Amino acid sequence: MRHKGVNYAKYGYIFCIPFILAFLFFSFYPIVYTTVIGFTDLKGMGRTDFTFLENPFQNFITILNNGSFRQSLKNTIIIWITNFIPQILLALLLTAWFTNNRHKIKGQGLFKVLFYMPNIITAATIAILFYSLFGYPKGPINDLFITMGIIDEPVYFLINKATARGVVSFIQFWMWYGHTMIILISGVLGINPEIFEASDIDGANNIQTFFYVTLPNLRTILLYTLITSLIGGLNMYDIPKLFLLGGPDNATLTTSVFIYNQAFSGSYMYNRAAAASMIMFVIIAILSGIIFFIMRDKDVVQLKKQKRKLKKELKNAENMVRRAVE
Amino acid sequence: MNKKKRASYYIWKIIKYITCIFLAILTILPFWIMLVNATRSTYEIQQNSISLLPSKYFMNNLQILLGKSFNPLKGFINSMIISGGATACTVYFSSLTAYALVAYDWKLRQSFFTLILAVMMIPAQVTSIGFYQFMYRIGMTNSFLPLILPAIAAPITVFFMRQYLISTLSLDIVNSARIDGAGEFHIFNRIIIPIMKPAIATQAIFAFVASWNNLFLPLILLTDKDKYTMPIMVSLLRGDIYKTEFGSVYLGLSLTVLPLFVVYFLLSKYIIAGVALGGVKE
Incomplete structure (x- = not known):
């Protein structure tokens, strides 16, 4: 098999060249550059020249002691958790319902299309739309809630820290649960149908099938969803930036908005923004690493080990045969 | 025994449909309000910000909208x-x-x-x-x-x-x-x-x-x-120049959303079918 005279391995390298070049030019170099800027005095609009600081970690210390940065980090985490947990639970529930062959929901196609829809709409538009919807004292949400008898008089949702954060969280949830659901459904449909038939024959009910067959087989897809959502969540920018401009009283200021404000407004402190970026980078790297480690497919790791062992044994056997023949 | 099972089956069915319909309304409502208010005057919106029926100030709103930097x-x-x-x-x-x-x-x-x-x-x-x-x-x-x-x-x-x-x-x-x-x-x-x-x-x-x-x-x-x-x-549209022009802001938002709606509803079957196709193959 392997000794046919043509070496295909080189195509593996050739096909990866565009990716590697684009990565080096647009990702790797900017990362290195951002890191370097973090140690310098680069600030002021339109400036590109810099000198290194006497205390190289000065920017990092300043940022870590900055109240706004700490607040933004806290906000980001709160907003992510409060939208991701309901999001994944609802997505899983809908996935279980929509992939259940015994009790089909009519109009599934339409529901899927509708649930996914907010995700395709520009986040900037949605932020400003919700800002208008939550208008005070007259606004659609207030009018609606009063008509329905939920509240007696208009509430200024956007001036209260908790409700403002809650609304941002809700917008994120509302935009993303359909997306998560579609990814999960595609994952369930990718599971070998014979497994479901087998559990059916064994007499498993819907709930058992979901927890013992569907969920374990969804592990990779769940990992994918979790990681992308985490990274997206920690970089949340459009909604908090345009919804309430980070307010009230920094309650919806996320780290990305903080970084943007440092670098591209006021006194254009690229160096501090770069330091804050690097801190975020480290946090994201650690969190992703942990998730990856917890959720890695242990069977695959085991299989790989066995494969390597077998290959080694095969080689030994080949060598022995060759020696014997000689 | 069988009757009980049937009853619980129907209850579940109702819960499923209610949930799905509620979520569908939750998706549509904000966009509906946006589209309808795009045709209403600022005065009308201030009087009553939710209306199921469009009004006739579309052109008026458009003029105000395009008269500025948008x-x-x-x-x-x-x-x-x-x-x-x-x-x-x-x-x-x-x-x-x-x-x-x-x-x-x-x-x-x-x-x-x-x-x-x-x-x-x-x-x-x-x-x-x-x-x-x-x-x-x-x-x-x-x-x-x-x-x-x-x-x-x-x-x-x-x-x-x-x-x-x-x-x-x-x-x-x-x-x-x-x-x-x-x-x-x-x-x-x-x-x-x-x-x-x-x-x-x-x-x-x-x-x-x-x-x-x-x-x-x-x-x-x-x-x-x-x-x-x-x-x-x-x-x-978030800026001060449109601060009091509610109708125009809704119209501006609608204009950015409409092309996406069109493309999405043309492609949506393809998205769902594509996702499904991507999975089932063994």
């Missing part, structure tokens, strides 16, 4: 160029990279995949300061290229494509094409791309949406008004 057509064209280019780059080169990772046995394959997993975690925002300074130095601000070309290296798409290829690609097809004398690039373009169509369709949509909705990088890089993308145009 130019939806320009934003649309600019966004189309950027997102179209970025999507093409993403799906083609990610498929190519994923194919290289699955079909060929090369020495650095595993390390390269680990690298992709590692860089998958790096979000554009985190590196934006260095990216901006770099682009500023080489005079690429106010150009679309820094928003299109980075899409060639899309680690998440590669990751997804690789998963798809592992589950669908049989190397027998590749080998028999080789026996027929086909070159490697030819095999990729003629055989692998069609096999990957469902994955490409889904990923293309996700890539397009991501690029279209991107606000952060364009906001940093594009300062020239003629280069503004749709999200930047939209962000102008």
Whole structure:
């Protein structure tokens, strides 16, 4: 098999060249550059020249002691958790319902299309739309809630820290649960149908099938969803930036908005923004690493080990045969 | 016993439908309010901000809207160029990279995949300061290229494509094409791309949406008004110049949403079908 005279391995390298070049030019170099800027005095609009600081970690210390940065980090985490947990639970529930062959929901196609829809709409538009919807004292949400008898008089949702954060969280949830659901459904449909038939024959009910067959087989897809959502969540920018401009009283200021404000407004402190970026980078790297480690497919790791062992044994056997023949 | 089972079956059925219908209303309502209010005057909106029926101030709102700095057509064209280019780059080169990772046995394959997993975690925002300074130095601000070309290296798409290829690609097809004398690039373009169509369709949509909705990088890089993308145009509606023009703001938002609605409802079947096709194959 392997000794046919043509070496295909080189195509593996050739096909990866565009990716590697684009990565080096647009990702790797900017990362290195951002890191370097973090140690310098680069600030002021339109400036590109810099000198290194006497205390190289000065920017990092300043940022870590900055109240706004700490607040933004806290906000980001709160907003992510409060939208991701309901999001994944609802997505899983809908996935279980929509992939259940015994009790089909009519109009599934339409529901899927509708649930996914907010995700395709520009986040900037949605932020400003919700800002208008939550208008005070007259606004659609207030009018609606009063008509329905939920509240007696208009509430200024956007001036209260908790409700403002809650609304941002809700917008994120509302935009993303359909997306998560579609990814999960595609994952369930990718599971070998014979497994479901087998559990059916064994007499498993819907709930058992979901927890013992569907969920374990969804592990990779769940990992994918979790990681992308985490990274997206920690970089949340459009909604908090345009919804309430980070307010009230920094309650919806996320780290990305903080970084943007440092670098591209006021006194254009690229160096501090770069330091804050690097801190975020480290946090994201650690969190992703942990998730990856917890959720890695242990069977695959085991299989790989066995494969390597077998290959080694095969080689030994080949060598022995060759020696014997000689 | 059987009766009890039947009853609980119907209760569950009702719960399912109520949940789905509630969620559907939750999706539609904000957009409905937006579209209807786009045709109502500021006075009407202040009197009663929810109406199920449109009014007749559409042209009036449009005049106020376009009289200021908002130019939806320009934003649309600019966004189309950027997102179209970025999507093409993403799906083609990610498929190519994923194919290289699955079909060929090369020495650095595993390390390269680990690298992709590692860089998958790096979000554009985190590196934006260095990216901006770099682009500023080489005079690429106010150009679309820094928003299109980075899409060639899309680690998440590669990751997804690789998963798809592992589950669908049989190397027998590749080998028999080789026996027929086909070159490697030819095999990729003629055989692998069609096999990957469902994955490409889904990923293309996700890539397009991501690029279209991107606000952060364009906001940093594009300062020239003629280069503004749709999200930047939209962000102008938050400014003071439209503060009291409720009808115009709703109209401006609607104009940015309408093209997306049209495209989405044309493509939605394709999205759902594509996702389903991507999964079922054994």
